[in-house]
Amino acid sequence: MGYTDTERKIQHPAAVVAGTIVSVVVHVTAILLLSGFRFDMGYRIDEDLRRRKENKMDVREVALKPDPVMLAMKPLAIAASPVQDSAVAMDVAQVAENTGAKPEAVAIEPPTLQENRLAGENRSVSEPSALPDRQKWEPRQEIVEIEKKLIDDKVKALARKPIEKVDRVKNAPDIVMTIDRSKMDKNASSGMSSTNLLPPDLDKRVEGGRAGIDGGKSGISGLRNTGAGPTVKSPSSNEEPLFTRGSGTNTFKPIEKYLKAELTTYASSLEPEYGYFKIEIARLGDEILPVIPKDIILVQDCSTSMAEQRLHFCRDGLTNCLQELAPGDRFNVVSFRDTREKCFQEWAEVKPETIGAARQFISEMRASGDTDIYSSLKHLLEPAPTPGRPVIALMISDGYSTAGIVDNSDIIGAFSKLNNGAISVFSLGTLQTANMYLLDLVSHCNRGDAFNVTSGRWDIPKSIHNLLKEVKRPVLSDVKFTFAGGDRCMVYPVLTSNLYLDRPLILHGRYNKDMKNVVFQAIGKAGAVDCDMVFDLDIGKAGKPGGKDIRTEWAEQRVYFLMGEYARNGDPAVLRELKETANSYKIKVPYARDLPK
Structure with missing residues (x-):
């Protein structure tokens, strides 16, 4: 049975009243009990302090008896005092004499060691006796009887075949391609092309690639005519030194044995059609290939945009470059702005007086005027390069052209067509915001x-x-490559740099996976000699496995090639192909802001 709220309120009223009374x-x-209790702890502390202040301290002089132990610890003071008791002084002196110890004599020599005697179980061991005389060994004097003769004694021994002395080539490759000597002699006398000296299968593959890289579009097709060309001299026992010139005709020199070609490959199962490779061509040894004389020209931007802050350090760098010139080299120094000024009107030989004149010319360079880059580059071709002497131009600039032709693509295309690989251009930007699109493409399209x-x-x-140290020792100029396979083997850069002792020549290629070999030919000049x-x-065998970066590097080189082609002719189709290549290989287009959208 439940209760309502009203009933709960009036239940047990007597208990409520009783509880209230008890609480009160x-x-x-x-x-009442706590009314007499006092919290007087602080009061008691104050009272104790007051009483301590009122208590007086009784200070009196007390005579202490002398401690005999302390007197014994002070013998010097007691001995020095004349008023002390003499008995006490004598006791202290006696104690010091008894407790003192005289130092032992210092041993300056080691003690005498007793003779080592045998002891213990070795006591009865006797001294060793002399070795007995041994008889000299003599072999048995017996005759070995031949039980069964295989060769008749009457047969005369064959005469020893003499071997002619062969001149050894240092660091020569272990395996070289075979050459038909009789065919070589016949072809040399008839004036036929040197490509006929190759093995039949290799000759066909090389001839198949004569159209040039990238299907003959590269402009380096027809590097060697199949008709009359450089002739090959017949080999002889006294071979001529490397890079000589015969009378009347060019002497052709094969130089495979002086170089090494390192092949690195990359192939992915995700790309079933193509594989990629990188070839590094370098010398086999330090002094195998002779250095050829060069013509070098130092080109300095002296426009206002360079400013004295940077031009000062450029002058220091150019002055140091003069020390790297070798005997036999020729050089010149050019400063340009909207006009140009040459140190020498013709090529100058490396002599103390010409070096001094160049230093004076460099020290007088000052920043002023506008910048005409195309005009300065165009005049580098005057006078025309001497055949067999590589011409290297080192241009130092911020890359901003403000006079004459100012469009970057126009400058790149116009000079590249005019130069056609005759001069190698190496560029150096002088500040972080330099116009590297112009400097980079001008160099890339001109062997630099x-x-x-x-x-x-x-x-x-x-x-x-x-930069100058890398290019100061050229060994092969005007280098051109031809790869067998046409479109099946695309290699970049198309126009390569010269071959230097201190700078490897690197090629990047893409090949069809059904190809088993990479076959290529390179020709160049070493002085006046065709090589x-x-x-x-x-x-599969010569290639070292590489990483994915080989594929990326090939794509980057192809993009650079297409950028140069677009600067030459402005063809929109080339620009579309450039962007498609970048998208397919997922790489960024360099200097994209300088290209049309």
Whole structure:
């Protein structure tokens, strides 16, 4: 049975009243009991302090008896005092005499060692006796009887075949391609092309690639005519030195044995059609290939945009470059702005007086005027290059043209067509915001390379010096490559740099996976001599496995090639192909803001 709210309120009223009364009584009692209690802890502390201040301290002089132990610890003071008791002084002196110890004599020599005697179980061991005389060994004097004769004694021994002395070539390759000597002699006398000296299968593959790289579009097709060309001299026991010139005709020199071609490959199962490779061509040894004389021209931008802050360090770098010139070289120094000025009207030989004149010319360079880059580059071709002497131009600039032709693509295309690989152009940017699109493409399209100093103007002299050191020892100029396979083997760069002792020549290629070998030919000039090299590299055996970066580097080189082609002719189809290549290989187009959208 439940209760309502009203009924719950009136239930047990007597208990409520009783509880209230008890609570009141308890609280009243507690108040009465605690009314006499005092919290006087602080009061008691103050009272103790007051009493301590009132208590007086009784200070008196007390005579202490002398401690005999302390007197014994002070013998010097007691001995020095004349008023002390003499007995006490004598006791202290006696104690000091008894406790003192005289130092032992110092042993300056080691003690005498007793003779080592045998002891213990070795006591009865006797001294060793002399060795007994041994008789000299003599073999048995017996005759070995031949039980069964295989060769008749009457047969005369065969005469020893003499071997002619062969001149050894240092660091020569272990395996070289076979050559038909009789065919070589016949072809040399008839004036036929040197490609006929190759093995039949290799000869066909090389001839198949004569159209040039990238299906003959590269402009380097027909590097060697199948008709009359450089002749090959018949080999003899006294071979002529490398890079000589015969009377009347060019002497053809194969140089495969002086170079090495390192092949690195990459192939992915995700790309079933193509594989990629990188070839590095370098010398086999330090002094195998002779250095050929060069013509070098130092080109300095002296426009207002260079400013004296950077031009000062450029002058230091150019002055240091003069020390790297070798005997037999020729050089010149050019400053340009909207006009140009040459140190020498003709090529100058390396002599103390010409070096001094060049230093004076460099020290007088000052920043002023506008910048006409195309005009300065065009005049580098005057006078015309001497055949057999590589011409290297080192241009130092910020890359901004403000006079004459100012469009970057126009400058790149116009000069590249005019130069056609005759001069190698190396560019150096002088500040972080330099126009590297112009400097990079001008160098890439003209057998060179470009660098930029982004760490500060203080590093300009070192950068100029390092760049010149890489190119100061050329061994092969006007180098042209031909790869067998046509479109099935696309290799970049199409127009390569010269071959230098201190700078490897690198090629990037893409090949169809059904190809087993990479076959290519390179021709060039060493002085006035035409040189040739042919390599047949087995992709499976000679190639070292590489990483995915080989594929990326090939795509980057192809993009650079297409950028140069677009600068030459402005064909929109080339630009579309450039962007498609970048999208397919997922790489960024360099200097995209300088290209049309």
